[in-house]
Amino acid sequence: MNGLPLKRLVRRLLLLTVVMFAFGFALVPIYDVMCRAFGINGKTGGQYEGSQVSDPTRTVRVQFMSTNASDMVWDFYSTADQIEVNPGAVNQMVFVAHNPTDKPMSAQAIPSITPAEAAAYFHKTECFCFTQQVLQPGERIEMPVRFIVDRDLPGSVRHLTLAYTLFDITARHPPVAQVATEGVQRAR
Numbered sequence: 001m002n003g004l005p006l007k008r009l010v011r012r013l014l015l016l017t018v019v020m021f022a023f024g025f026a027l028v029p030i031y032d033v034m035c036r037a038f039g040i041n042g043k044t045g046g047q048y049e050g051s052q053v054s055d056p057t058r059t060v061r062v063q064f065m066s067t068n069a070s071d072m073v074w075d076f077y078s079t080a081d082q083i084e085v086n087p088g089a090v091n092q093m094v095f096v097a098h099n100p101t102d103k104p105m106s107a108q109a110i111p112s113i114t115p116a117e118a119a120a121y122f123h124k125t126e127c128f129c130f131t132q133q134v135l136q137p138g139e140r141i142e143m144p145v146r147f148i149v150d151r152d153l154p155g156s157v158r159h160l161t162l163a164y165t166l167f168d169i170t171a172r173h174p175p176v177a178q179v180a181t182e183g184v185q186r187a188r
Contacts, residue, residue, distance in 0.1 A: 053151075054089035060149050061085075064093055065163040072168045074099055074107060074135070079142075088151040095128065095143045095164065099135035104175035107133045109164045118160045121150035129164065134175040 062085055064078035075098040085091045099105050109129040113119040124130075128143035135141060149160070 054086045055151050056086055058087055058155075059084045060087060060153065060157065061159045062091070062093075062147075062149065063159065063161040064095075065161060066095060067163070067165050069165055069167045072107065072166050073101060074105070074166060074168075076164075076166045085149055087149045087153055090125065090146060090148055092144050092146045093162075095145065096140065097133060097135060097143060097166070098140040099137060102137045104134060104136050105168060105170045106173045106175050107135070107166050108169050109133070109166050112163050112165075114161045114163070115157060118149075118153060118157050121153040121157075122160065122162070123148045123150060132169060132173055136175075 061082055063082040064080065066076045066078055068074060068076055075096070077096055079094045079096065083091065083093065095109075097107065111124075111127070111129050113122050124145060124147045126144060126146040128145065133141065133143070145162075147162075
């Protein structure tokens with residue numbers, strides 16, 4: 001048997017391996033761009049460093065939703081279902097979490113914004129979703145989210161929804177000693 005077809009096959013397989021490896025690295029930035037464009041998997045306009053003047057002539061209704069992942073047992077909710085905001089103004093909503101179990105637990109909240117076109121115009125300046133939350137047995141915590149709806153939000157968008165899903169990450173990130181967190185109020 002001639003070694004030429006075997007060499008050609010080996011070269012093609014090596015080339016295919018290199019191309020697949022490079023594609024694997026390209027997936028991360030492509031995924032980030034798609035998530036930001038469509039406001040999925042918690043990718044929003046991000047932390048906002050700028051300042052804007054509020055537009056008192058326009059209001060946008062921001063609805064808040066909170067859900068637990070299937071294995072999460074905490075009570076988790078916002079203190080109001082929705083608020084009316086003026087684009088450009090700084091706003092705040094408080095979410096409450098309670099660990100009803102008899103063991104310390106770690107959690108991570110993942111946000112999403114709908115409609116997807118509004119995600120780039122929603123800027124969180126403070127959010128409990130930026131860090132993992134650790135609650136001791138029976139502990140209750142109030143967690144603020146501060147945000148600005150950008151003045152450049154398209155006029156056709158009059159209502160948006162900020163939704164959080166709370167995940168139990170205790171197995172991957174065991175709770176550590178309780179540390180006071182700025183802006184977070186803890187109670188038993």
